[in-house]
Amino acid sequence: xxxxxxxxxxxxxxxxxxxxxxxxxxxxxxxxxxxxxxxxxxxxxxxxxxxxxxxxxxxxxxxxxxxxxxxxxxxxxxxxxxxxxxxxxxxxxxxxxxxxxxxxxxxxxxxxxxxxxxxxxxxxxxxxxxxxxxxxxxxxxxxxxxxxxxxxxxxxxxxxxxxxxxxxxxxxxxxxxxxxxxxxxxxxxxxxxxxxxxxxxxxxxxxxxxxxxxxxxxxxxxxxxxxxxxxxxxxxxxxxxxxxxxxxxxxxxxxxxxxxxxxxxxxxxxxxxxxxxxxxxxxxxxxxxxxxxxxxxxxxxxxxxxxxxxxxxxxxxxxxxxxxxxxxxxxxxxxxxxxxxxxxxxxxxxxxxxxxxxxxxxxxxxxxxxxxxxxxxxxxxxxxxxxxxxxxxxxxxxxxxxxxxxxxxxxxxxxxxxxxxxxxxxxxxxxxxxxxxxxxxxxxxxxxxxxxxxxxxxxxxxxxxxxxxxxxxxxxxxxxxxxxxxxxxxxxxxxxxxxxxxxxxxxxxxxxxxxxxxxxxxxxxxxxxxxxxxxxxxxxxxxxxxxxxxxxxxxxxxxxxxxxxxxxxxxxxxxxxxxxxxxxxxxxxxxxxxxxxxxxxxxxxxxxxxxxxx
Amino acid sequence: xxxxxxxxxxxxxxxxxxxxxxxxxxxxxxxxxxxxxxxxxxxxxxxxxxxxxxxxxxxxxxxxxxxxxxxxxxxxxxxxxxxxxxxxxxxxxxxxxxxxxxxxxxxxxxxxxxxxxxxxxxxxxxxxxxxxxxxxxxxxxxxxxxxxxxxxxxxxxxxxxxxxxxxxxxxxxxxxxxxxxxxxxxxxxxxxxxxxxxxxxxxxxxxxxxxxxxxxxxxxxxxxxxxxxxxxxxxxxxxxxxxxxxxxxxxxxxxxxxxxxxxxxxxxxxxxxxxxxxxxxxxxxxxxxxxxxxxxxxxxxxxxxxxx
Numbered sequence: 001x002x003x004x005x006x007x008x009x010x011x012x013x014x015x016x017x018x019x020x021x022x023x024x025x026x027x028x029x030x031x032x033x034x035x036x037x038x039x040x041x042x043x044x045x046x047x048x049x050x051x052x053x054x055x056x057x058x059x060x061x062x063x064x065x066x067x068x069x070x071x072x073x074x075x076x077x078x079x080x081x082x083x084x085x086x087x088x089x090x091x092x093x094x095x096x097x098x099x100x101x102x103x104x105x106x107x108x109x110x111x112x113x114x115x116x117x118x119x120x121x122x123x124x125x126x127x128x129x130x131x132x133x134x135x136x137x138x139x140x141x142x143x144x145x146x147x148x149x150x151x152x153x154x155x156x157x158x159x160x161x162x163x164x165x166x167x168x169x170x171x172x173x174x175x176x177x178x179x180x181x182x183x184x185x186x187x188x189x190x191x192x193x194x195x196x197x198x199x200x201x202x203x204x205x206x207x208x209x210x211x212x213x214x215x216x217x218x219x220x221x222x223x224x225x226x227x228x229x230x231x232x233x234x235x236x237x238x239x240x241x242x243x244x245x246x247x248x249x250x251x252x253x254x255x256x257x258x259x260x261x262x263x264x265x266x267x268x269x270x271x272x273x274x275x276x277x278x279x280x281x282x283x284x285x286x287x288x289x290x291x292x293x294x295x296x297x298x299x300x301x302x303x304x305x306x307x308x309x310x311x312x313x314x315x316x317x318x319x320x321x322x323x324x325x326x327x328x329x330x331x332x333x334x335x336x337x338x339x340x341x342x343x344x345x346x347x348x349x350x351x352x353x354x355x356x357x358x359x360x361x362x363x364x365x366x367x368x369x370x371x372x373x374x375x376x377x378x379x380x381x382x383x384x385x386x387x388x389x390x391x392x393x394x395x396x397x398x399x400x401x402x403x404x405x406x407x408x409x410x411x412x413x414x415x416x417x418x419x420x421x422x423x424x425x426x427x428x429x430x431x432x433x434x435x436x437x438x439x440x441x442x443x444x445x446x447x448x449x450x451x452x453x454x455x456x457x458x459x460x461x462x463x464x465x466x467x468x469x470x471x472x473x474x475x476x477x478x479x480x481x482x483x484x485x486x487x488x489x490x491x492x493x494x495x496x497x498x499x500x501x502x503x504x505x506x507x508x509x510x511x512x513x514x515x516x517x518x519x520x521x522x523x524x525x526x527x528x529x530x531x532x533x534x535x536x537x538x539x540x541x542x543x544x545x546x547x548x549x550x551x552x553x554x555x556x557x558x559x560x561x562x563x564x565x566x567x568x569x570x571x572x573x574x575x576x577x578x579x580x581x582x583x584x585x586x587x588x589x590x591x592x593x594x595x596x597x598x599x600x601x602x603x604x605x606x607x608x609x610x611x612x613x614x
Numbered sequence: 615x616x617x618x619x620x621x622x623x624x625x626x627x628x629x630x631x632x633x634x635x636x637x638x639x640x641x642x643x644x645x646x647x648x649x650x651x652x653x654x655x656x657x658x659x660x661x662x663x664x665x666x667x668x669x670x671x672x673x674x675x676x677x678x679x680x681x682x683x684x685x686x687x688x689x690x691x692x693x694x695x696x697x698x699x700x701x702x703x704x705x706x707x708x709x710x711x712x713x714x715x716x717x718x719x720x721x722x723x724x725x726x727x728x729x730x731x732x733x734x735x736x737x738x739x740x741x742x743x744x745x746x747x748x749x750x751x752x753x754x755x756x757x758x759x760x761x762x763x764x765x766x767x768x769x770x771x772x773x774x775x776x777x778x779x780x781x782x783x784x785x786x787x788x789x790x791x792x793x794x795x796x797x798x799x800x801x802x803x804x805x806x807x808x809x810x811x812x813x814x815x816x817x818x819x820x821x822x823x824x825x826x827x828x829x830x831x832x833x834x835x836x837x838x839x840x841x842x843x844x845x846x847x848x849x850x851x852x853x854x855x856x857x858x859x860x861x862x863x864x865x866x867x868x869x870x871x872x873x874x875x876x877x878x879x880x881x882x883x884x885x886x887x888x889x890x891x892x893x894x895x896x897x898x899x900x901x902x903x904x905x906x907x908x909x910x911x912x913x914x915x916x917x918x919x920x921x922x
Contacts, residue, residue, distance in 0.1 A: 331706045331741055334707070334710045334711055334714045334723070338715045342700065345703065413698070417694070417698030420659075420698075421712075421759070422715070424687060425687060426717060427716075613665070
């Protein structure tokens with residue numbers, strides 16, 4: 001009797017009740033996946049790499065042992081800060097990536113509706129998915145705990161810092177994971193979820209505070225608003241923004257004597273706020289998952305109810321006598337290359353139709369002009385750094401679009417089983433390849449046109465020198481060819497869209513971020529002049545460096561009025577390229593190299609077309 | 615004409631197709647049957663140039679599929695077992711896209727697409743988004759796509775799978791129409807009774823090897839079940855059993871429902887003997903009919919149901 005009554009009581013208190021059997025299933029499955037073990041290995045390697053960089057930065061070997069010993073406390077602090085920040089950023093990235101297919105996989109495999117026929121609740125589905133993935137990340141956090149404990153021996157790091165940063169990291173990646181899970185409900189492809197989650201987090205923790213801050217700043221310059229951002233706004237910002245909170249927490253640890261005007265910050269409050277935000281988002285996800293699951297269980301095709309506007313339009317057309325809704329569609333005739341025609345019919349961002357894309361573009365242009373207005377009010381629109389920032393932003397966005405669209409161009413067809421049909425036609429492989437490449441360029445064109453529009457506008461009003469048009473054209477031609485070719489290769493090489501996108505991004509990060517960072521650590525590349533020159537040549541191939549050099553030299557009203565011969569280009573350690581002729585030659589050389597690699601990759605992609613058709 | 619000689623396709627050590635040889639005559643409908651993983655789809659993929667054979671030769675209208683890929687693709691219309699559709703296209707656009715892909719001139723495309731839409735009875739759906747079509751309609755669209763460049767040979771991998779009975783009958787009728795148009799059709803299916811009705815020849819494949827190829831008539835002696843008839847008498851069935859069992863040509867008589875299943879000794883053909891014996895005994899004979907060989911029976915007898 002007692003035994004039977006005790007069982008349900010212990011069962012109801014068990015935390016597993018919240019996650020249900022799905023948690024157990026996810027753990028079993030993840031233990032069988034090799035990629036999880038690879039992930040841990042890569043995590044440890046990267047952690048070691050970053051710790052080594054900062055260790056070498058603080059304790060340099062050429063100084064005496066006494067000096068080095070005196071810097072141990074600082075080294076301890078630096079290493080702990082490195083580990084904490086490394087964990088803080090990577091765990092959020094991992095949470096976004098790992099949860100990007102959490103619900104979409106169930107939707108795609110049609111198992112979500114099946115789960116609804118069992119006693120499992122939608123809360124258990126969401127919690128089971130969320131916590132099983134987060135447990136993997138917690139395991140990664142645990143890997144670095146012994147290292148943190150050892151480094152604390154050096155002194156100077158209070159235990160509260162470790163505790164607070166750990167709690168902040170936990171709540172930050174919980175929130176990032178919740179965002180990713182939320183988007184994975186109605187987005188099938190992992191890379192779409194990853195991009196949407198990254199944009200959302202960037203908007204919430206980057207764009208929004210910066211815009212609000214800029215707006216307050218502009219109002220203060222105009223004299224129409226408050227003189228400066230008030231203390232409560234800073235306190236609110238610190239308690240709701242994990243990056244700001246972590247920065248302040250780290251700053252407080254590094255120099256315990258903080259200025260008196262420092263705003264009040266309580267890390268537990270920040271953690272509670274982040275937990276509340278995660279809980280609310282998860283609750284919304286639970287509701288949507290339930291709706292989606294029930295629709296799937298009852299065999300409805302549209303898993304999410306249509307938006308009101310769409311419904312209204314459909315109803316209106318249905319009411320018109322004698323005309324069914326399907327007769328309303330406009331048929332567009334195929335012109336030119338069929339592959340190119342088909343590619344250009346696809347929306348720039350999947351799931352967003354051309355009408356909404358156009359509205360989005362108009363809003364972007366309006367927002368762009370608003371930022372011009374703010375810069376004008378701040379008297380900095382004629383400065384070269386402003387145009388460098390704009391160009392960098394356009395290049396960054398354009399590169400991302402080119403990488404994603406080229407990497408998805410073939411895998412998406414393979415995933416939807418349309419690829420064999422395409423290959424069974426009499427089109428030759430070159431035709432398909434050129435159509436795909438042309439399609440990628442055509443779909444990315446709006447972003448590059450924004451860059452062109454910006455440069456042309458400011459050339460006209462003489463804030464940018466006209467030579468920048470030519471230089472940026474060369475630079476963009478090389479970059480687009482390279483990214484398109486490489487993206488197409490990965491798209492032909494991999495079966496899954498997400499793998500192709502990740503490989504594309506991975507290559508870009510490796511050659512333009514990681515490799516320069518690693519080379520900069522090698523003494524030969526920093527001290528030996530011959531090696532240093534080679535390193536500078538390699539560094540100058542970086543698109544960020546090229547666009548910065550070109551726009552810094554030709555941007556601003558002062559440069560715009562200079563003669564061509566007076567323009568000076570600041571390439572890293574390459575004085576021979578400082579004049580316009582040298583810079584043009586360098587840019588042309590890099591363009592040829594990038595184009596050659598791009599074309600070689602595209603050719604390799606073509607060779608792989610018929611290798612893994614299914 | 616399709617000709618396959620000693621065709622083999624290996625995935626590592628696994629033989630998906632092993633020394634397969636067969637010939638399909640021009641204008642025939644050839645049914646390709648086999649259990650899951652037998653090698654049907656692999657053979658079809660080799661024929662449509664999507665896979666390279668490990669060894670052997672396959673040719674369509676004397677064109678080697680490995681060497682003349684582009685020419686072969688012009689001759690062949692291929693419908694895979696699972697057909698992908700493009701999300702953002704309408705039915706007309708989808709077909710016109712493939713018309714353009716096969717290099718049909720722009721001026722001719724509209725009339726060709728309209729003709730194919732009429733043949734497949736899809737005119738009312740031409741402005742409908744492809745991904746919103748039902749499974750049956752998508753299969754029909756797949757057939758329409760296959761016909762867009764007027765190929766001489768159609769290779770259809772389970773075109774009726776997942777369809778309701780009405781859609782299956784419609785597809786069957788469409789295939790008969792295509793045969794009348796002189797197309798050579800190679801079709802695989804698990805709905806064996808359907809192939810029985812439309813195929814001139816069948817090929818049964820298992821473990822990548824062809825275990826039988828021929829007409830429906832040719833399959834009977836191959837299975838050793840020739841000489842089986844069903845006899846129905848008006849009354850006194852027991853007496854009929856007694857009389858027929860005494861005949862030297864008959865090896866076995868069995869009552870199956872209201873009929874008698876009579877099996878002759880090998881090499882004997884005793885339809886006339888049965889009729890004479892029963893009439894002589896003053897019995898009313900309602901029917902004597904040869905036992906129908908069902909393709910399902912042949913399939914079960916010829917294959918062991920072992921899957922790779």
